[in-house]
Amino acid sequence: MKSFTLLAALLLSTPLWAGSDDLTATGDLGLVVERGTGSLVLIDRSDRAAVARIEGLGDLSHASLTYSPDERFAYVFGRDGGLTKVDLLERKIVARTVQAGNSIGGAISDDGRLVAVSNYEPGGVKVFDAGTLDLVADIPAAGKTIGLVDVPGRRFAWTIWDTGEVFLGDFSGAEPKVTLLGNAGKNPFDAVLTDDAHTYLIGLFGEKGVTAFDLWDAAPQPVKFLTEYGKTGEDMPVYKMPHLQGWAFTEGQYALPAVGRHELLWVDRDSQETVATTQMHGQPVFVIAQPASPFVWVNFATPLNDTVQVVDSRSHEVVATLTPGKAILHMEFAPRGAEVWLSARDDNKVLIYDTHTREKLGEIAAEAPSGIFFTARAHQTGL
């Protein structure tokens, strides 16, 4: 009843946003995924305001998106296999294709020409022209594709859940050149590229450990480490698989969520040894570095997802515990770190916090918000 009341209030409210301006700079725009309604809220970071809603994107549960280099277009990867191109200036969908039965993410090439989508059903990678969404390459796989990332030089890397195979695809020539880099191990569940595009890290579910490939090397080899890392037994249910894209890289360390435990693990980036463990409020989901600071922010799996904690990467101690709202699903920082935007799904709000005072600056109404994506992501490798 309560959620119905909230929903009705939202639907009856006056428009959330002002009229369109002919001249809009795109550097401080962003999109919030409304997971239940297949829509996006276009947000203005400077004004801390919603400026438009864009509808008709299909199933956006677990959706992600990426931006064109000019920040004009977003490519939205829906759970229903939909790839939707949205124009942030026209505030509308300009192209949409349902390209598979079940997709889980994608990436855009470093030159902005190609968009790659990783698929579960059928498995594999499809590559599209970023301008037209015409299919330009279809790379089948022997299973579900996970951990698709962009690699400099119009390349992408990805991994297969069922087989553990890790591929590097080079799309800079007339024909795609796909290379099998090696085997990561049993049932890789997600992968991430470090921000310098140096190391492709793959988390394993079917066995303990993390596998790394050095993508700066001409012939990358799998290196397994953190062999104590992984699921710790049947008595500890895993409420939600953590996102490796939320691994924080700070102070020469990886900060990563322990699978199924109320812990954060700190790994030295050079030695790959565990240097510290931080006891946390719940099972970490995203662990994200506050830009230009020593801090990482952590959110948690259900049922403890009303809380966010801040940890100092030098002392490995929790320095703040916030309870901003109900079901905090995602956190997105202003690119220079002054603010963090949090989606509170069950409050139907996006909350804006000052990262220095850790006090609330404002909020924006949104329908069951999940992912928040600022356009500055257009300029970051591996996102």
Next chain:
Amino acid sequence: MKSFTLLAALLLSTPLWAGSDDLTATGDLGLVVERGTGSLVLIDRSDRAAVARIEGLGDLSHASLTYSPDERFAYVFGRDGGLTKVDLLERKIVARTVQAGNSIGGAISDDGRLVAVSNYEPGGVKVFDAGTLDLVADIPAAGKTIGLVDVPGRRFAWTIWDTGEVFLGDFSGAEPKVTLLGNAGKNPFDAVLTDDAHTYLIGLFGEKGVTAFDLWDAAPQPVKFLTEYGKTGEDMPVYKMPHLQGWAFTEGQYALPAVGRHELLWVDRDSQETVATTQMHGQPVFVIAQPASPFVWVNFATPLNDTVQVVDSRSHEVVATLTPGKAILHMEFAPRGAEVWLSARDDNKVLIYDTHTREKLGEIAAEAPSGIFFTARAHQTGL
């Protein structure tokens, strides 16, 4: 005679750019400083094209600029003390103040509200409202201000050439709070902030060495290192002081230009020990990391400034030597590293190179170009 012919050809040519579009995304725009004519060329990175010229900015020799968080406005710091606000969408100057006799640079606060300018004549820092360019704070100094950088939390750090004093100014409250952090040493000539806002590094001219302050610390203390670093004697003229803003941070190292020598120095970021020296073509000026790669690109002081070299940060060896044009003054990378744009002052051209093939992709006419600044800088701390 030759330069006159080139100039005449430029002036007589048909317009360099197409008409304005009502809808322009700003993520792939940039500005090129035309140092001799007090003008800027607005460039479109995706189209590899000039789209407008903006004139009337005064003395732009040694000019730099910074962007508002939405990427709509540039704040241009001229050598004549002029602070000019340029609207990239309207393609015109919207505000200009001559705020000192001789300024050398500036920065914008992390929240985009304040613009600070570092001045030589008279020395000190002036802080302006980013919207109106109204003066909001005037911090005098006992000498010339160098190395002004933005620090998270609406703060700026700067250093005084004459006294060696290092200040941190906090402008987050009703009144500015300026703290003397300590003394860097004799005649600091430039300073730079690491991209994580952790370490403020100050190069010395009056004595050998570099001084570091840990800005994550509540009470930062000066730590001197690289005490063999600096001018090496009267027999080796220093043709141009290197820019510390061009220090590259890669692979856990600082790559820095030797003052007055044909060398690049590699310093371990943790131990602050020199780990390698690379013999170079000339006296390095800018040493800039190619994003998401192991490479740094280096340009050189006159008279050897027709050459650019690429060095691998793992082997510390020169892997490519290019001679792209006459008087290469600056290098700017596409934010994900796919291209590098070079200003060839005496060719009156900006040259665009593919960083992977290291071949030329295109060029743009510009009048004696110096600095090139892409809007993605809006999202980077310390630039």
